[in-house]
Amino acid sequence: KARTFRTWLEHLQATGRLAVIDKKVGLQYEIAAIAKKLDGQKAAYFTKVEDYEIPVVSGICSTRSDFAEALGTDPYGMISKFTEAVTSPMPCQLVERQSAPVKENVVLENIDLLQMLPIPFHHEKDSGNYITAGLFIVRDPVTRKQNVSIHRLQVSGKDKLGVLLLPRHTFHLYKKAEELGQSLDCAIVIGTDPVTLLASQASTPFGVDELEIASALRGEPLEVVRCETVDIDVPAFAEIVLEGKILPHVREPEGPFGEFPKYYGPRSEKEVVQITAVTHRTNPIFYTIVPAGYEHLLLGGIPREASLFETVRQTVPTVKAVHMSLGGTARYHAIVSIKKRNEGEGKNVILAALANSFDIKHVVVVDEDVDIFDMEEVEWAIATRFQAEKDLIVIHGTQGSKLDPSTNNGVGSKMGLDCTVPMGSEPMRYLRIKIPGFDQLDIETYIS
Template identity: 35%
Template sequence: MVYRDLRSFLEKLEEEGQLVRITQQVYPEPDLGSAARAVNNLGDQAPALLFNNIFGYNNGRVALNVHGSWPNHALMMGLPKDTPVKEQFLEFARRWKNYPVPVERVDTAPFHANQVTENINLFDILPLFRLNRDDSGCFIDKACVISRDLDDPDHFGKQNVGIYRLQVKGKDRLGIQPIPTHDIGIHLRIAEERGENLPVAIAIGCDPVITTIAGSPLTYEQSEYEMAGAIQGEPYRIVRAKHSNLDIPWGAEVVLEGEIIAGYRELEGPFGEFTGSYSDARHQPVIQIKAIYYRDNPIFENLYLGMSPTEMDFITSINTCVPLYHQLKEAFPEVEAVNANFTQGLIAIISTKTRFGGFAKAVGMRAMTTPHGLGYCKIVIVVDDFVDPFNLSQVMWALSTRVAPDKDLVVIPNASVLSLDPSSEPPGITHKLIIDATTPKAPESRGEEFAPIVEPPRDTVKWEKILKELINK
């Protein structure tokens, strides 16, 4: 099933019992942030939340935790909501290989219903609020930010759709944190070298697939829109911006058009980040908003960030695992699956067949040198192919029974990591660790042969299906 906008996906979630509507009046602070944290505490089956009655906003609606559970992730892909995580991973990986799927271009979109180009005031349209107590202000943290390479503006793949935190600095100004290695960071560098402002479009409240792909580590020339088409199985629908050559998701609730001001920086942050710690204040670029478009009675979608688990662990989960998986598979066909679901892949668990002693350590090294692994993959755990990396009980079994600390730990000193990692010192530099939790193979030796593995009884899989059907009746 293809969801063209956020609203149609929310309808599906409600139909499947994965949406809770809160009709009682709530305050923007602390109620919305508190509710978002609370629903994340309910586990990996938690529903999305939709608030319809927010004090101070006549028409404002807020959606939280839309991607924040495995059932919601499965439904986004058109799968049954009880689809196991590893099966979701394998299906996502299969669709990934269908890239590219050409886009569908249209002339108008629902967000064209309302337009503001003068006396812009974000607070008139969006029910803005702080997520955590010590955030330096209100942030828009789940919007798709679109930009282009000004040196190659006709290259469709060099148009980027990414998710970057946006601090509200005024009624028509935003701060943005563009990591230099991310595509928008490259676009901004090119623009500033040309002495030009960088046009951007900010799409808030999009369909679930493009938001997921916007958080994926695609290569610089890969189009997020063409990848979204591959994942949803149909061409992705876009519309051209009115004030630039940028393409915008058709189903967005609110669209902001503006420019990143070249050569100008001001303090941004602190902000409670996905690491569970506050990032400090740093000088960051500023966006000047020039136009706002929005649907009638728009939905402001936001993302809670803090100590895991949060929605971030789902929105940057399988879409992080799959690129790593395909990149590893090119070098090591033996790789079975990759679990980089936690804190955007700062820790990754890889299952693989092993050809010879030391093989797993080579797999771990390759993971750390992938485009995503260079800034993440601080700890890589490698397990055997019969261990499900998404089943943490099995992973703990492998760590408990397969790791010899004097032989199976590899430390890489002074490696790169994203500067938001609070353990890095200086920010952006850290030691990295590979843990080989695979069964030793010659010429490796542990002094004695490992005992045979206890295999499940013959009809275990059959009985899993029988019991699942009985439980779901």
């Protein structure tokens, strides 16, 4: 089902989750607005985008169940499956170009990105048209291991993109190349299966190739093919691949751009990608992620949950579940449920969760009876099991997300709420009210 972008779209269509929009739509705002209206319900497939021949798709996975289904599990099995793949990646399989649909068309000259591809313009104050759903692949020249992540890409010229490289793995490899006065080869892959997309967001130690995590998640090697103009291997069944180089010692203005916290990331001097080739399937489909939509939030949130779960488990082995909630942008709010065995463990969970990622700002810890995926339940736990005087931890002056506008360029406070019931509480005090027979009752049999 989730083998390729196309087979996943077919699956969505067969299950009534693909909205086909045949009405002609504009690149600027209209695609984003329609996709956002359908967010969490259906993927949008735009067949007529201005005068382009290439259709646009958005929202291929916009619920937790969508991702779970693509991974061949349910929302509760997703985190362990992802962790397993991160800890035991599987090599990809390099195939010949004849077996790679992404090589059906190769463009080496006269590249004009905006003329070739329907690249949308998403939010009001964005600086331009942006590629938001490209898997950005680079290679470590020493180990030859590749790294995969997603980076926002502003169309800055006919064959030029501005890129935001936060200080993680891609940035590190780029800086090493730049110090030697060299460019860094890259490939931007648009339109892969949802499993490969999710794998790109894994939090891994430096040196792990996320395409190998994709292989492990699929249970068989992902087929990859060598690029035409750069030393990079890309998924052979991708819709579109842009090949290029991040130029050394070149910076140009990029942004502002509407980001996951639902605010704009600022304009500043950023690295530049020079495009050297475009390859694509015949009748390719363009894929866009509307920033701050559920697809964007969950893509970051699910791999973060896998990493958070492991970190908390090292401290409190009885962790039941973790949830990076959507209201917390799936980055800033962590909710953790535990089976508390020792007094104080709720606070240890808070410390572990805050240490897991600088992005995590607020942590709520609850007992295992609370369904942490139901935010009304979580609020109820805060309302009835928490006393700020003894259950609150606040730490000032820590590094957080620079995209959180309430921080001082990232520096701000962290907070943890321990909503676990004190051990040895008098039994009736925290006993949930219950109507016997409620769970089994079928209401339909009572209504005429």
